[in-house]
Amino acid sequence: MSAERPNEDFEADEILISDIPRAAVADFDLFYRQHHAGVCRALALTLNDVELAQDAVAEAMTRAYQRWNAVGKYQNPSGWVYRVGLNWARSRLRRILRKPAPQPVHTDDIALGVVNLLDAALAQLPVGQRSAVVLRYYLDWSERQIAEALNIAPGTVKSRLNRALNRLEDLLEESYGI
Amino acid sequence: MGFEKEELRNHLDRKAGGIRLDPPALRDIRVRARRRQRNQRLGASMAVLAVLAASIFGVRALVNDGETPERIQVFDDSGGANTPPGTDNGNDGGGSNAPPIDNNHTDSNPQPAISATTSPRNGGTLTDTKTQDFQPEATPTARPTAEATPTARPTATPRHDDDDYDDYDDDDEQQQEPTEEVAPWDISAGSLFSRRLAFLDAGPLVSEANGAVEQVGGFGVAGEVAEAFELDYLAGGDVGHGRLEFRAFD
Incomplete structure (x- = not known):
């Protein structure tokens, strides 16, 4: 049965x-x-x-x-x-x-290359900024498409992307000495 | 120097390419959606039924809620003049709180008179000459027996332990008490709150100079009589926060 x-x-x-x-x-x-x-x-x-x-x-x-x-x-x-x-x-x-x-990043891991620096930096971003980055640079969506998908204004998408890229740059330069 | 956007793009592509997916079959998505639709329709039907049932039985329950567990049964020992409506001579139907009262019955062991004092912030205390522990749970089921039902003017006079009420005159009380039956205060249309406050209408409330309120009158409390209990409790709210209403008493 x-x-x-x-x-x-x-x-x-x-x-x-x-x-x-x-x-x-x-x-x-x-x-x-x-x-x-x-x-x-x-x-x-x-x-x-x-x-x-x-x-x-x-x-x-x-x-x-x-x-x-x-x-x-x-x-x-x-x-x-x-x-x-x-x-x-x-x-x-x-x-x-x-x-x-975000996973804590240890300098030893960085030195050994265990943790990808960009991964660690992306994990530090807020979800809103990270989603904008992923949709823009992974799915190659336009800002208008991202705005429709996330139900936000196109200007907000621009500002989120700008802030996210600046934050990534800061994290890579200052926190990890690159 | 920072990083290039192309570097970020390549990184995301690499990382995403390493993700192994195990997507559900399309058929599973369909079945899941259809089950959910069916459940939602069923849930909507049940909700409608629940609303209908609540509208029918809820009103009835609300009416019955007048039988509050905290209620204190108050009646006029001069003949049940202040019993809630629908309670005349033992007719306890309709959700009323009053015990059956025989107006013609005289009792040699009447309930003693009570006095209530309250201060606006700290809550008042109701003091009776009897000293029994007040148990709110026991109060609703405590029905006075015919022997215990006072119908005659109590011979015991209230004892006032509070020094603030030294000027309380027992003789005046005897003179102030009505000699004829007072028409029962109609609380049939009143809320649960006003029903609770029926206790306060058992006697006139006299304001004191220090802001306290004293209840004057020789009325008995049916059932278990508390040694001391808060007016806050009776009123179901905080006396000091304006939830207690005083009404003119004829």
Whole structure:
């Protein structure tokens, strides 16, 4: 009986999703295949936590699928997915009282090259600035796309990027003597 | 010198390339979404039912909440004149607090008179000639028996331990007490708060020069009588913070 259980669940799930319109499924399938990995990696870079990023993207993709009639019409649906995933991850971090605290960098590690200096500096940035940096320099999104994705003004994106780059430079020059 | 943006871009690419992903199957996303939709619809239906149930039973519970556990049963020992409405002659229905009272019954062991004193900030104390421990939990269930129900004027006079009330005149009290029944104060439309305050209307409240308030009158307290308890407690609030109202008493 236990061997039949997965099949029963599978059939129940098939019934559950049988009434979804085919056109909507095909549209979302294409979006999922094209953008899942990029958004997930961007979130992993932002959060410094791959597992959390995968959970967040799965959650955001689920919500996108539920609202695909609306989300699918956005200019940049992956931006919506990124923002939903980021918000979900941050609220989850708050719930479990776990912050993506920057890892302490020891000078011995730096000397040995164990810790990448840029990684350590990026970890020192606030999440808002880090997300702007990741979207701009990893996903190559324009400032306007970033503004839409993060639901902020384009001017805010510019200022966040400027502050982030200045902070990175300061951290590399002053803290680590480069 | 700092770093180049290209260096940052290459670094992020390298780091992202090293991330191994285990994406869920697309079918899992679909199933998850559909389950959630179904649960949300179910939850919405349950919420509607809960609101309907609350609107029906909640009002009833609110009415019944008049039976507060802290309530103190107060009645006029001259014949139940100040009992809450709906409690005439033992009819205790309708959520009233008063015990059954036989107006024609005379008792040789009446409840003694009480006096209440309060100061605005520290709360008042209600002192009775009987000295029993006040147990709020026991009060609601304590119903006076027919023998204990006072219907005659108590012979015991209030004892005042507080020096601030040395001028309290027992003879004056006897003279001030009404000889005829006072119409019960209608608190049927009142809130729970006013129901609690019904105690205060058992007798006129006399303001003292030092700001204290004294309750004058020979009224009994049904059930367990406290040795001393705060007016704050009776009123359900802080006397010193304006939650206690005084009303003109005819």
